[in-house]
Amino acid sequence: IRGGADVLVLCEVLDTDLTPHPSNTRAELRSVVERFGAQEPVFGIEQEYTFFRGSRPLGFPENGFPAAQGGYYCGVGADEIFGREIVEAxxxxxxxxxxxxxxxxxxxxPGQWEFQVGPLSPLEVSDQLWVARWLLYRTAEDFG
Incomplete structure (x- = not known):
């Protein structure tokens, strides 16, 4: 986001005694990977999300609802696709x-998108999904 030599860092949450915090599901996954890593599992993950403007999904008319499904899925055109500039960024x-x-x-x-991460190893795909989620949140901030 900032460019240059800046880096993004994902940290694992530990208690003061350096044991995994109860909310640290990454540590649980690591133990599973240690048990089954020889099988070399790979995963791809889809993350769906919807942009909102106020209390309404982006692209919804102020009163009522949009047209029925049809052209939105993988669509093109300003009358069917909303938020592409955020998605591309x-x-x-x-x-x-x-x-x-x-x-x-x-x-x-309208306003609903998804991105896919992977195929990667379990820890890589999980870590990268969290970073991608943060990047989405931070990128959308620039667009209001």
Missing amino acids: HLAHCLAAGLGICGINAEVM
């Missing part, structure tokens, strides 16, 4: 950060 930030993001697409409702 997010993709650029993920790629610049070296994340294994492998796709983006509009979903079935």
